Amino acid sequence: MGAMTASLPGPAPDSPALRASHAERDAVIERLQDAAVEGRIDFAELDVRVERALGAKEQAELALLVADLPPVAGAEPGEPVVLNGGxxxxxxKGAWTVPASLTVNAGMGGAVLDFTRVTTRLPEVEIRVKAKMGGVVVVVPEGWAVDTDRMDPDMGGVRDRTAEGRRAPGTPLIRLVGSAGMGGVVVRHPSLRERRKLRRELES
Structure with missing residues (x-):
């Protein structure tokens, strides 16, 4: 197989130019390495694509590098996890292991699920929410897709503050189901302070 050419499909003209994260670059590089092992691209082309992935500034650049590869199948779902806020x-938070199925009982104290340091190859993660009094906060990186259509807003409501846009390559769909209870559910991206803290941690 020859080196990558400009024949790969590009992003839609009106798609937002979202910035790429370290985790998204790593996920694309891992997919490229798998593709080379599978024989879909040769190792010379792998080197070219990896170099471009390392230098990618936007998610659209990363999407272009894997646009002609099939999605990863067979990621291990792990055991279902139940979190009780009490x-x-x-x-x-941090680099925690994300299962395919997660139940959150917020209780009185509430629950916070922070995915900003997570790397996962799962195509979808279902979070079953029982917010009750304390409420649930879900923090996802830029480029992750979140589906709250199956959430019952109840009295606390569901507030999805994530920007709509193209789902970044190598990221899961976070699907929330259940009830927002009295405390409600908030889905958001990291705040400016949180992003600065994460940048310092990655650079240290």
Missing amino acids: MAGIVR
Whole structure:
């Protein structure tokens, strides 16, 4: 197989120019390495694509590099996880292992699920929400897709503050189902302060 050419499909003209993250670059590079092992691209082409992935500034550039490859199949779903907020609440953040199925009982203290340091090859993650009094906050990186259509807003409501746009390559669909209860559910991207903190951690 020859080197990559300009024949790969490009992004839609009206798609937002979202910036690429370290995790998204890593996911694309891993997919390219798998494709080389599978014989879909040769190793010379792998080198070219990996170099471009490392230098990619936008998600559209990364999407172009894997546009002619089939999606990854067979990612391990892991055991379902149940998180109970109880009276004190619960926070899951950092580089934690994400299962395909996750149940959150927010209780009185609430729950925070922070996916900004997560790398997963799962195509979809279902979060079953029982917000009750404490509420649930879900923080996802830019480019991740979130579906709240199956959430019952109840009294607390569901507020999805993530920007609509193209789902970045190598990222899962986060599907929320259940009830927002009294505390409600908020889905958002990291705040400016959180992004600065994450950048310092990655550079240290």
